[in-house]
Amino acid sequence: MNETPLDVKNAFKEKFKEEPRLFYSPGRINLIGEHIDYNDGFVMPAAIDKGIYFAIALNDAEKINCYSIDFDEIISLSLSQVEKMDGWKNYVLGVVNEFQKMNLPVKGFDCAFGGNIPIGGGLSSSAALEGGISFGLNELCNFEMSRKDLALLGQRAEHNFPGVMCGIMDQYANMMGKKNTVILLDTMNVTSEYIPLEIEGYEIILINTKVHHSLAASEYNQRRKECEKGLEILKKGLHIHSFRDIKKPEDLLPFKNEMGNEIYNRCLFVVEEILRTKKAAHLLKENDLAGFGKLMFQTHEGLKNLYQVSCKELDFLVNAAKENQDVIGARLMGGGFGGCTINIVRQEGVESFLSRILSDYKKQFNIEAESYDVKVVDGTHEILRMELFP
Numbered sequence: 001m002n003e004t005p006l007d008v009k010n011a012f013k014e015k016f017k018e019e020p021r022l023f024y025s026p027g028r029i030n031l032i033g034e035h036i037d038y039n040d041g042f043v044m045p046a047a048i049d050k051g052i053y054f055a056i057a058l059n060d061a062e063k064i065n066c067y068s069i070d071f072d073e074i075i076s077l078s079l080s081q082v083e084k085m086d087g088w089k090n091y092v093l094g095v096v097n098e099f100q101k102m103n104l105p106v107k108g109f110d111c112a113f114g115g116n117i118p119i120g121g122g123l124s125s126s127a128a129l130e131g132g133i134s135f136g137l138n139e140l141c142n143f144e145m146s147r148k149d150l151a152l153l154g155q156r157a158e159h160n161f162p163g164v165m166c167g168i169m170d171q172y173a174n175m176m177g178k179k180n181t182v183i184l185l186d187t188m189n190v191t192s193e194y195i196p197l198e199i200e201g202y203e204i205i206l207i208n209t210k211v212h213h214s215l216a217a218s219e220y221n222q223r224r225k226e227c228e229k230g231l232e233i234l235k236k237g238l239h240i241h242s243f244r245d246i247k248k249p250e251d252l253l254p255f256k257n258e259m260g261n262e263i264y265n266r267c268l269f270v271v272e273e274i275l276r277t278k279k280a281a282h283l284l285k286e287n288d289l290a291g292f293g294k295l296m297f298q299t300h301e302g303l304k305n306l307y308q309v310s311c312k313e314l315d316f317l318v319n320a321a322k323e324n325q326d327v328i329g330a331r332l333m334g335g336g337f338g339g340c341t342i343n344i345v346r347q348e349g350v351e352s353f354l355s356r357i358l359s360d361y362k363k364q365f366n367i368e369a370e371s372y373d374v375k376v377v378d379g380t381h382e383i384l385r386m387e388l389f390p
């Protein structure tokens with residue numbers, strides 16, 4: 001994956017005849033608050049300069065023609081035949097299906113897309129795909145839906161077609177992202193606050209394990225169910241509505257027997273992570289990056305031991321990061337079972353950190369990990385001036 005907007009425009013021109021409009025739809029990072037967007041927690045994502053470019057035009061033909069440059073595959077079907085398919089096609093068709101369910105008249109369209117986001121790397125290429133299609137169609141068909149409603153539509157598309165019962169974090173970051181700020185998102189009320197990302201002297205470095213263990217989707221849905229079961233028990237015993245109403249992790253202890261170890265551990269992580277993210281937001285506002293970084297390491301421990309969504313490759317990278325004085329925080333990011341770690345690293349230490357960790361990783365797993373130095377950018381938008389996106 002390494003297409004520029006110009007590559008995407010050219011690929012469109014080779015396949016189709018119209019003059020397309022161009023859009024950029026970003027992937028996301030998440031500084032802290034993992035696996036709590038479907039547990040009424042707070043999360044702290046941001047849109048990044050790794051994403052997908054789309055060239056889209058209406059075609060007067062009542063047909064969807066959509067071309068993925070990377071897979072070199074095309075979907076061609078009538079608007080009345082939208083149904084579940086496999087892989088990337090489900091994200092595109094899932095979005096069309098949601099518009100149709102709202103009785104919004106999607107018109108026939110041609111589309112080509114490609115970009116620079118690693119697929120399956122945990123940077124939410126899926127939300128980027130949903131967001132680009134929904135934003136583009138919203139513009140071209142004049143549906144006038146708000147960004148927030150488009151994010152919610154993308155989430156429903158993901159639930160109904162690929163069947164991943166995701167939270168709202170990825171689609172929200174994709175639509176609502178703002179340059180150089182992180183979003184403190186309250187996932188219960190779907191409201192947010194922007195916090196300036198003032199990290200002069202530091203870089204956000206992602207390291208891609210290059211593994212994606214196949215249980216990711218099924219384990220994800222299972223975690224969600226485990227948390228639902230745990231919450232039911234807590235609701236009865238504590239007269240609360242949500243995990244966020246629990247003020248101290250110790251309040252869970254009396255329910256350990258009834259829950260069983262596994263569900264208890266999941267709930268304990270959720271309660272701790274909600275508290276941790278609130279604290280992290282406070283530290284970020286105070287510009288206490290060192291304190292913030294410590295919480296990131298704690299999140300990783302919880303995801304590994306209590307929530308059990310890590311894997312040996314991710315643990316290796318986080319342990320190696322912890323040993324490096326220039327890294328102030330690191331953890332697995334996203335759903336887990338592979339994908340990327342996120343690291344906050346002192347600028348002058350980045351080069352030596354990377355050369356060491358990438359070669360150690362290669363020795364250990366015989367895999368070439370990749371690293372990305374990411375910048376925080378605006379959410380999905382139309383590209384009006386080509387030169388801004390070389």
Ligand code: GLA
Pocket residue numbers: 033034035036037038124166167168169170334335336
């Ligand atoms: C995936 C999901 C998100 C979120 C993260 C874990 O990226 O799509 O909704 O649950 O995992 O924090």
